[in-house]
Amino acid sequence: xxxxxxxxxxxxxxxxxxxxxxxxxxxxxxxxxxxxxxxxxxxxxxxxxxxxxxxxxxxxxxxxxxxxxxxxxxxxxxxxxxxxxxxxxxxxxxxxxxxxxxxxxxxxxxxxxxxxxxxxxxxxxxxxxxxxxxxxxxxxxxxxxxxxxxxxxxxxxxxxxxxxxxxxxxxxxxxxxxxxxxxxxxxxxxxxxxxxxxxxxxxxxxxxxxxxxxxxxxxxxxxxxxxxxxxxxxxxxxxxxxxxxxxxxxxxxxxxxxxxxxxxxxxxxxxxxxxxxxxxxxxxxxxxxxxxxxxxxxxxxxxxxxxxxxxxxxxxxxxxxx
Numbered sequence: 001x002x003x004x005x006x007x008x009x010x011x012x013x014x015x016x017x018x019x020x021x022x023x024x025x026x027x028x029x030x031x032x033x034x035x036x037x038x039x040x041x042x043x044x045x046x047x048x049x050x051x052x053x054x055x056x057x058x059x060x061x062x063x064x065x066x067x068x069x070x071x072x073x074x075x076x077x078x079x080x081x082x083x084x085x086x087x088x089x090x091x092x093x094x095x096x097x098x099x100x101x102x103x104x105x106x107x108x109x110x111x112x113x114x115x116x117x118x119x120x121x122x123x124x125x126x127x128x129x130x131x132x133x134x135x136x137x138x139x140x141x142x143x144x145x146x147x148x149x150x151x152x153x154x155x156x157x158x159x160x161x162x163x164x165x166x167x168x169x170x171x172x173x174x175x176x177x178x179x180x181x182x183x184x185x186x187x188x189x190x191x192x193x194x195x196x197x198x199x200x201x202x203x204x205x206x207x208x209x210x211x212x213x214x215x216x217x218x219x220x221x222x223x224x225x226x227x228x229x230x231x232x233x234x235x236x237x238x239x240x241x242x243x244x245x246x247x248x249x250x251x252x253x254x255x256x257x258x259x260x261x262x263x264x265x266x267x268x269x270x271x272x273x274x275x276x277x278x279x280x281x282x283x284x285x286x287x288x289x290x291x292x293x294x295x296x297x298x299x300x301x302x303x304x305x306x307x308x309x310x311x312x313x314x315x316x317x318x319x320x321x322x
Contacts, residue, residue, distance in 0.1 A: 107164070
């Protein structure tokens, strides 16, 4: 099949393009402008910026499936944040879907986020965090989550009653070689021997390896796949303390964990403007993968340990090039 992939040069996009090629598909990587560094073996097409008037016709010729990964994520856009997120995540997604429909594309896979469900899992009657699923009522909190949910609603409306199949994936935090953000900062802190105050945490976080996520994407575009609708998916549930320990093992060092009251950590985080970063490390967020496993027989193959070992190799190489 011919698969068009947006966000092709990103962390997830690179893994998706590579696995699509390895699975025998022809891949067209969408980029802002040419020349661009794409996965070897991919064709590339430039469309400029993604917004509500992006011209997609030339990119969609002979395309069987679209995988839409491109999005405005968690960058600080200042006073223009609402406009920028709306333009890219909502208007741009709707424009691509309408263009794909006109071009006769058979499958549209949209990479959403568990942030559509919410930032943290509610506590159930058993005192444990209740897993999110694609069937739950969306309760986005962040601007990013809100625009992802708006895009999902538009996609459902655009594809209602028509033959183009829509698959929505809502992953939690993605880890693996090339990871960025909080996970990269955590790995760097562990590598530098920074003492971390998470020994007493009893939280639970769902995570997904980037290649395991890519394998789910590849299944969605398979000609025999009939899956539709939103799916949450993850491959591991760990506490922050467990993640620190596993990362330290992969780095060949020892975890320097100590106990510190979460309430005092929260107070310090508020004073330094880092409450959001702290919450991502201390709160629980778990997802249910039952529905996607049943719908597509998706089985994540890579373990946390194997992924962390590969991530460390990538991390070491990056640090050596600094």
